Amino acid sequence: MILVALLLTIPLLAACGDDDKDKTPTKTTPVATTPTKTTPAGTTPAQKVKISLGLLTDKTGPAASALNPVDQALRDVIRYFGEQNFIPTAEFKLEEYDTAYDPAKVKPGYEFLKEKGAKAMCGGVPMVASLTKPWVDEDKILYFALTASPDMYTPPGYTFSVNIASEAFIYTLMKWIPENDPNFPKGRPAKIGLIGMEDPYVQNLLDGVKQYCDAHPTQWQYVKGFIVPWTQVTFPGEVEALKGCDYVVPPSTGFFLAQFIKEMRAAGSKATFLGTDAQAAYLGMMVDMAGWDQINGMILALPYTWWNISDADMVKKAKYCLETYHTADEQKELLWSGGSYRGGFTQWYGVMTIIKETIEKVGAQNFNSEALHDTAITFSEEFDGNVWNYSATDRQTWNSLRFYRADAAQKDLVSAGGLIPVVFAP
Numbered sequence: 001m002i003l004v005a006l007l008l009t010i011p012l013l014a015a016c017g018d019d020d021k022d023k024t025p026t027k028t029t030p031v032a033t034t035p036t037k038t039t040p041a042g043t044t045p046a047q048k049v050k051i052s053l054g055l056l057t058d059k060t061g062p063a064a065s066a067l068n069p070v071d072q073a074l075r076d077v078i079r080y081f082g083e084q085n086f087i088p089t090a091e092f093k094l095e096e097y098d099t100a101y102d103p104a105k106v107k108p109g110y111e112f113l114k115e116k117g118a119k120a121m122c123g124g125v126p127m128v129a130s131l132t133k134p135w136v137d138e139d140k141i142l143y144f145a146l147t148a149s150p151d152m153y154t155p156p157g158y159t160f161s162v163n164i165a166s167e168a169f170i171y172t173l174m175k176w177i178p179e180n181d182p183n184f185p186k187g188r189p190a191k192i193g194l195i196g197m198e199d200p201y202v203q204n205l206l207d208g209v210k211q212y213c214d215a216h217p218t219q220w221q222y223v224k225g226f227i228v229p230w231t232q233v234t235f236p237g238e239v240e241a242l243k244g245c246d247y248v249v250p251p252s253t254g255f256f257l258a259q260f261i262k263e264m265r266a267a268g269s270k271a272t273f274l275g276t277d278a279q280a281a282y283l284g285m286m287v288d289m290a291g292w293d294q295i296n297g298m299i300l301a302l303p304y305t306w307w308n309i310s311d312a313d314m315v316k317k318a319k320y321c322l323e324t325y326h327t328a329d330e331q332k333e334l335l336w337s338g339g340s341y342r343g344g345f346t347q348w349y350g351v352m353t354i355i356k357e358t359i360e361k362v363g364a365q366n367f368n369s370e371a372l373h374d375t376a377i378t379f380s381e382e383f384d385g386n387v388w389n390y391s392a393t394d395r396q397t398w399n400s401l402r403f404y405r406a407d408a409a410q411k412d413l414v415s416a417g418g419l420i421p422v423v424f425a426p
Helices: 002-016 064-083 103-115 126-139 166-180 200-215 236-242 254-266 283-289 313-325 328-336 339-362 369-376
Strands: 049-057 090-098 120-123 142-145 159-161 190-197 220-228 247-249 272-275 299-302 380-383 386-389 400-407 412-421
Touching (some): 049 064, 049 103, 090 103, 126 200, 142 369, 166 190, 166 200, 166 412, 236 254, 386 400
Parallel strands (some): 120 142, 142 159, 247 272
Antiparallel strands (some): 299 400
């Protein structure tokens, strides 16, 4: 009988020891966890309150390549908060709806999430946040928007941005560049132009460039700004008008971004490209379609720390979630997305932190959008040293930006300046 038992055990041991077939990436140790609460002997744990959150996104439209990783970051942050028992009295379910970047699908999507009982909603499509503002204000359902523009929060209501307005990004860039970019022209204003697709984010960027040029004519000369339809896929006229610029803000969405850069370089342009976290969300596509050599020197203003700042708390947490929740192939895909997953992770982490604080104040049973609103307007937190806060009148978050430069030699974004206060007016 002993011999039989040993013979039965050997195959099990062999199966457990087959390391060559284990393709799961090595997991890192969880970071910044809170102590797990234990249940006293002889008692049963309290049942968690189930809370639904809503996501209005683009899974199949022109912004899908950037927003799919952003949405995955949201799922991972929700999972991380549950795994670490940060909100022990609640269990979260994310309800999702694909708008396909189609305005006609926004209202049905909003109603769908309401029917699913979403206590709060979020999303990354600028158009969605603009369209839903009157609805969320009337229904008192708090909406967290990945981008920011005045129409989303004027007057202040139930739409809260987890970002700052695109004008603020470009104001801060245009203030920083003359003193910090060695390529800034000497003895004359720098020529700058812009192009983007039909979108509120792009319109605000264009307005910001013009306003800053008007306010600082000795430093900047506005050449031209183009807002082109989504059906346009090549840019010969726009390239001809902008190829002589010193700085150019390229499209902020997908294929159009890389295609425009290729056409500009083919036309002989030596312009330094400028970008925000919107362009950073397509870094992988830019590299694949245009190459590091063609984006070399591009300056990006980001509110979050980049992957190569290994000692940053948010980087550690994002890497942990990548390594723990995803296969090696999935990790490569999410890293390829550039700033989509990385930026989305910090921003959604901030949202879940506000939800956590709200539940700690009112209890999971009493959690709703109004309670979340009351917590949000007094919320202040630091993420990797950058202050994120709201107020009764302010619906934008970040107080500072970091600057990175695309480096073809290192095939990475390298730090060019850290935590510069945001410029909110030209």
